[in-house]
Amino acid sequence: MNSYKLSIAYDGTNYYGFQKQKKKPTIQGKLEEALNLLVDSYELNYSGRTDAGVHAKSQIVNIKTDLILDSKKISSLNKILGDSISINSFKIVSSNFHARYGATERTYKYLVRDSKSNYPHLNKNTYQHYSLLNLEDLNKVAQLFIGEHNFSSFSKIEKFNNPERSIFSSKWIKKNEIYEYTIIANSFLRNMVRNIVGVQLAYCDQKLSLQDILNELKKPSGERLNFIAPAHGLILWKVKY
Template identity: 40%
Template sequence: MSGVNSVKRNIKLVIMYDGTKYSGWQRLKNSEMTIQGKIETVLSKMTGEDIQLIGSGRTDAGVHAFNQIANFHTTTLKKVKDIKAYLNQYLPKDIVIKDVKEASERFHSRYNVKEKTYLYRIWTTDYPPVFEEPYTIHMHQSLDIEKMNKAANLLMGEHDFQGFSNKKTKKSTIRTIKSLDIIKEKDELKFYITADGFLYNMVRIIVGTLLEVGEGKIKEDAILNMLESKERENAGTRAPAKGLTLQSVKYN
C-alpha cells in the first residue's frame, strides 16, 4: 500500500538508541547529530512530508534510551510494518525502531505520559569495563549503600525538586518520585528511578548526590535541606551522562 490519504494518521514509535555520538534527543539548528533530527529526516524522505516528531521527553547529550516513545502525524498509506522496515534500513545503526503502531487521534507521547523510569549504571570493580564502558561510569571506591538508601528514601514522594535541576523555570518544579531503588548486581551498582516526570538533569543530580552520600562527602539527612532550600548549589554533583538510560515510559 502506498500513496497518501486525506486523513492524517497518528503513528507511535518505540525507539532504542545509543546516545554516545549524539547531542541529545531534541532537534538543534546547529547540529545534525540529534536523535529527533535523524528520525525526522528519514521519515520526511519516506513520506514526502515535513514530519514533526513528538518525543515523550528530551534526553541529554550522551544519554541512551531502551524504550523512548514518540509519535508523528502523516497522510502516508504505508503499512506500519513497512514504516518500521524503512526506518531501520535508513537510520544509523545506533538508532533502532523497536515497534511501530497506529495510535489514537488524541495520543500525544509527551502530554499523556504518566510515569518514566530511568536506569543509572555504575561499574564497581577495580578495573574499568571494556564492553560496558559506553553505558556505565567506573567508580571502584567503597560506597555505603545503606546510607545511600536512607538518603534516597528522603527523596521519595512529592517534593519541589528545583534544587535538583540545572535549569530555572517558571513552570511547576514539583514532581513525585514513585520508586528509587539502589541495587548491587555482580559488578554493577544500579539506580532505578521512577517518577511522574523529571526536571532538566534531575536524575543525574540525584545520582551524583547519592554517590557523594555513599562516599561520606554528604550526610544522608542533608537531603532535607537540599529540598527545602531549592538551591542547586546545595545538592551534589551531576553524574556523567553516559551512565544514564531511559528504560520505560508509561501511559494509561
C-alpha cells in the same frame, strides 16, 4: 491522518541529546532525516528530551501522517537510521494521543561500577566510580527522594518551570558487578536524574550527609547541589500512559 506510537531505542554516545539542534547531530534530527525520505509531511512529538550522551531503551515518539506505516516501511527507516538508533515497535493510536502530555510515568535507570570492577568494555554505558560503594548506604539515601518535593537543588532549573515533582520509586540493586539505580516519576526536570545520582554517590563518598540532602528537599537553599553523574550511565527505560 494516521497517528502512530513508536518505541525507539538509541545509543546516545555520539549525539547531542534527543531534541533537534542546528548543526549538531541529535536523535530527533536523525529520525527526521530518515522520515523525510519516506514521508512528505508529518507531525512529531516525543515523551521527553534526553541530554547529550544519554541512552534510551524506549523513547516514545508520536507521528501523525497521511502515510500508512507498516513493517516494511519501519524496516526501511531502521536501515536509514543505522546501528545507533532503532524503532523497535510501532502501533496505530488515537488522534488525541500525545507522547509527552499523555505520559503518566517515566522510568530511568543509571548504571554504576565501583573501584572493584574495572571493565573497559562496559565504559560506554556504565559509569566507573573510583571509590567503593555500599548497597545499603545507597538505598538509605535513595528513599529520601520518594514523594513530592521541590527539586530545584537537584536540577538545572529553567525559567517558568515548576520545580516540584512526584517520585514514585527510587531504589538500587546490584547485578553482578553493576549497581543499578531505578527511579520512577511523573516527569523530571533537566539534569534531575543525573543530579540525584551524583548526590547519592557524594553521600557514599562522605561529601554530603543525609541531613544535608533532607534540608535541600524540605527547604531548598536556592543553590544547586553540584554533584552530577556523567550522562553515559543514564538510560530512559520506559514511559507509561
